[in-house]
Amino acid sequence: MKYRRLQERMIEPYRQALLEAEKSPATIEKYLHAIRRFVADSEGRKINKALVLDYKRELGERYAASSANADLAAVNGFLRFWGFGDCCVRPFRIQKKIYCPEERELSREEYRRLVRAAKEKQSERLALLIETICATGIRVSEVPYITVESAVRGEAVVTCKGKTRAVFLPASLRKKLRRYAKKRNIRTGPVFVTRTGTPLDRSNIWREMKALCERAGVSPTKVFPHSLRHLFARAFYSIDHDVAKLADLLGHSSINTTRLYIITTGAEHRRKMETMRLVI
Numbered sequence: 001m002k003y004r005r006l007q008e009r010m011i012e013p014y015r016q017a018l019l020e021a022e023k024s025p026a027t028i029e030k031y032l033h034a035i036r037r038f039v040a041d042s043e044g045r046k047i048n049k050a051l052v053l054d055y056k057r058e059l060g061e062r063y064a065a066s067s068a069n070a071d072l073a074a075v076n077g078f079l080r081f082w083g084f085g086d087c088c089v090r091p092f093r094i095q096k097k098i099y100c101p102e103e104r105e106l107s108r109e110e111y112r113r114l115v116r117a118a119k120e121k122q123s124e125r126l127a128l129l130i131e132t133i134c135a136t137g138i139r140v141s142e143v144p145y146i147t148v149e150s151a152v153r154g155e156a157v158v159t160c161k162g163k164t165r166a167v168f169l170p171a172s173l174r175k176k177l178r179r180y181a182k183k184r185n186i187r188t189g190p191v192f193v194t195r196t197g198t199p200l201d202r203s204n205i206w207r208e209m210k211a212l213c214e215r216a217g218v219s220p221t222k223v224f225p226h227s228l229r230h231l232f233a234r235a236f237y238s239i240d241h242d243v244a245k246l247a248d249l250l251g252h253s254s255i256n257t258t259r260l261y262i263i264t265t266g267a268e269h270r271r272k273m274e275t276m277r278l279v280i
Contacts, residue, residue, distance in 0.1 A: 003082060006042050006051070011035055014081050022162045026141060034074035049087045052079070056089050065092040106227040108235075110218045114209070117216035126208050128180055129192050129200070133225055135173050137232035137250055140206075140225035142167070144190045144199040151177035151191065158251070165251050233261035 003010055011032065018028045038055060045051050052075065059068035069091040076088040111134060118127035132138070132146055142158045145167070150156035151174050156167045169177070181191050190199040205225050213220045229250070237246055247258040 003047065005044055005046055006039055008039055008043060010078075010082060011039060014078050017081055024141070024160065030070070031074040031077065034071040035078050037071070038075050038078070047079075047082075047084055047087060049089070052087050052089050056092075060092060065094045068092055069094070104221060104227075106218070106222045106231050108231070110216070110222060111228065111231055113216040113218055114212050114223065117212045120215065121212070123208070124180065125192060126212070128176055129205065130209070130228060132173060132177070132192075134228040134232055135170055136167050137229050137236070138167055139229065139251075140202045143192055143205065146177065146191050148178070148181045148186060148188050148191060151181065160251060163251060163253075165248070167249075230261050233258070237262045 014035065015028065015032060018031060023031075041058065042051055042055060055075070056068070056072060059071055062068075063071070072089060072091050079085065079087050111130075115127050115130050118124075118130060129143070133140065133143070136146075136156075138146070138156075138158065139160060142156075142160055145156045145158045146169075147156065150167075150169065154169055154171075154174060156169065158165055158167050177191055181187070186193065192200045194200060194204070202225065209223050209225065210220060212218075213223050233246060233250060236249065237243065240246070243255055243258055243262070246262070247255050250258060250261065252258045
């Protein structure tokens with residue numbers, strides 16, 4: 001059945017299609033959030049290019065280009081599913097950033113302060129969790145794949161976004177994970193669990209990390225699980241300078257995505273320019 005006008009009942013079949021395509025729960029919710037907003041704003045209107053262009057214009061007025069483009073990507077996928085591919089619109093053009101804002105980049109020293117702050121709070125689990133994410137580069141959604149078995153084996157087999165990859169665990173981290181699991185009587189399965197044995201989720205981790213900011217003296221704008229993944233990427237790249245290998249380690253399909261992780265700060269750019277000594 002092909003609809004002629006935008007209707008709320010068009011959402012559920014698309015949700016089912018996303019499930020069948022094995023999209024991650026987080027991706028599905030992200031897409032559906034954007035599509036519900038699109039339908040709510042334009043329900044009952046005839047589906048054509050003019051409708052989508054109007055919506056694109058509204059997004060451009062409300063949100064930053066990157067956020068608007070994320071919504072447009074979801075809407076375009078929804079339209080193609082229903083046979084309206086000719087109504088899809090182009091994303092907003094965004095000038096490529098040559099450096100990362102300093103207020104968003106977590107430094108090595110700030111990372112160490114976070115770990116120390118967690119230990120001072122006697123939160124061994126949080127301190128080890130921060131070290132694990134930063135030492136392996138895993139996504140926060142992949143933390144449950146860090147198991148007792150993987151600590152023994154030396155690698156975690158991670159399945160995310162329809163792809164499976166091996167995540168290597170450094171020897172020093174393996175030792176810490178095994179010692180922690182033994183101390184907590186965790187004999188099998190995920191290492192990082194709640195008191196009831198449920199694997200920690202992103203909301204638990206995010207909240208616990210944010211609670212460290214004041215004690216660690218680190219700006220809350222820098223403290224996210226994903227900031228640790230970015231720090232891993234920059235540290236690895238500074239040694240190897242192999243972006244393709246780094247993409248494999250991070251589980252990226254596109255090297256262009258990986259390049260965003262290794263953008264340095266403006267301060268580093270300025271230091272390099274000073275060493276050029278081109279002002280006579």
